[in-house]
Amino acid sequence: MDLIEVLVLLLSFIILLGIGLPIAFAIGLAATLTILINVPFTAGVTTIAQRMATGLDSFTLLAIPFFILSGQLMNRGGIATRLINFAKALIGSLPGGMAFVNIIASMLFGSISGSAVAAASSIGGVMGPRMEKEGYDKAYSASVNITSSTTGLIIPPSNILIVYSLASGGVSIAALFIAGYLPGLLIGALLMLVAGVIAKRKGYPAGERVQLKQVALTFIDAVPSLLLLVIVIGGIVGGLFTATEASAIAVLYTLLLAFFYREVSVRNLPSICLETIHTTAIVLMLVATSIALSWVMAFEDIPQSISQGLLALSDNPILILLIINIILLCVGIFMDMTPAVLIFTPIFLPVVTALGVDPVHFGILMVLNLCIGLCTPPVGSVLFVGCSVAKLKIQDVVKPMLPFFFAMLVGLMLVTYIPSITLFLPSLFGF
Incomplete structure (x- = not known):
């Protein structure tokens, strides 16, 4: 070099x-x-x-435009409202429950659509006015929406995990998908813990208690949307189809679902396809x-030199992972997720595998790091979308977001140093 x-x-x-x-x-x-x-x-x-x-x-990359199209259909298909109604019926009666509803709905919609931006836009557009009407601070509502929307990139199906599989030289997409569940749920639980503490401190109201019958009705209404996760992940894990084939099945299912809900008509399809082409072109150019x-x-032997430098610095996995986490957190502030994964995976993966870190574990770790960057200026796309939907300036939400940032960092440290959080489910399914 x-x-x-x-x-x-x-x-x-x-x-x-x-x-x-x-x-x-x-x-x-x-x-x-x-x-x-x-x-x-x-x-x-x-x-x-x-x-x-x-x-x-690459055949694997075909999954990206299909999942993007599936996400666009979900965004237009009334799925967000049904997920919000289900989450509200489930836990909306708790003190500060609307924040919990926002987090759970963002997790569900983000995981189904595979897009943090779509989750921030769809869930934020519906939940923001509802929370403001019930007395919640506007900046607090936006902070909850922005940070929780990123969990959909960890909970499968996730386009960025497909990109990591490509960059890593073929780490199993099925293993990565399954590995994302527990870390994603952990981050969501930590965000809910912080939201609950803030809600209690500020005296945010509890919603009306919903009868079990209403919970059952909203669940039945949301089941067709939730079934997509079962179909896609179940099919991949069961060996019925590959991730790329699953993405095509996801498009067919969401199209039928959107028609069934009567939220999308044939007249809407050209605009949906054009939006998909626009997003796909940006992603694939990156x-x-x-x-x-x-x-x-x-x-130029740059990755090898950096790897040798890090290994010469220390052979302690705890220290090396801490250094890599700090670097990735800084990278996430200035760089979008896709190029960051493609550029830094070949640099850091040989280092961590030499220290005995599982490539699946490192993939989730890397994505989780970069998810935090989506909420930070100057490049944080989810931050900009969340602020735009809430009609707020970035400086208005920075302070309210700090406790949620801390929760995400705590989750990152737990996932980093407790590998079983990531690897338990893949090992359970034989990956």
């Missing part, structure tokens, strides 16, 4: 981001400038283009340029 290449890579990336260039283009241009130091112009540009094209030539940058870094 030559220091000049590293400086060119870092400085060009930072400068390009600083002047407002979209992150996908900043990554691609930084990779191109770095390789041109040692390779002629035509060969360098051609190599980057080839790496981008071959990086997208994937392509990130894969090219990962190849350039490998070509």
Whole structure:
């Protein structure tokens, strides 16, 4: 590894981001400038283009546009309202129960749609006005919505876990999906604990007690939506279909469900497909340029040098994992999840596997780190969506979000140093 290449890579990336260039283009241009130091112009540009094209030539990546389309159909299909009604009937009568409803609904919708942004938009759009009407502080409601929406990226099905599987060289997607359940539920429980303490301290009201019959009715109404998780995850774990095939089945099921609920008509399908194409293009452009940058870094021996440096620093897994967590938390502040996973997985995975850390455990750990970054400025997409839906400025929600940040960090430390939280279910199912 030559220091000049590293400086060119870092400085060009930072400068390009600083002047407002979209992150996908900043990554691609930084990779191109770095390789041109040692390779002629035509060969360098051609190599980057080839790496981008071959990086997208993956059957596994087909799952991403299908899950995005499935999420779009859910977003339009009235699923959010049904999940909120079920959650409210279940626990809305507790003191500060509307915050619990927000968290549970965000977890359910985020896991079904696989999108934290969709959860923040859909659940926040419905829950924000309801919570404000019942006397909850607007900034507090937005903080609950923003932080809880990220749990859907850990609880499967999750596009980012598919990206990690690709970046790691083929870690089982089924194992990653199953491994995400307990950490996701843990984060949700910690957020509910914080929300409950704040609600009690501020005297937020309890909702009306709902009879068991009403709980049963709302559950029956929500069952068709919840069945998607059973179909997708059950089919993958049972070996009935791959993750990519499951994503196509998810599209078919959500389309039928949206028609059944009469929330989507044939007239709506073109706009839904166009929105899916737009989102997919952004994601796959990030994937392509990130894969090219990962190849350039490998070509320059940057991952190997960083790995050797970390292992030379210490062979204590506790210390190394702490350092990696701090680095990933900082990365998440400035970089979107997809490029972060594709760029840093080849760097850190060899380090942790050399110390005996399971690749499935590290995948959940990495995604959980970067989920926290989605709630932080200046790049936090969920933060911006949550503030936009609540019609608040970012500075209005930063202080109310701090206790929830702390809860997520506590969850991160627990998942980091208690591997069984992640690995118990995969081992139970033989992965």
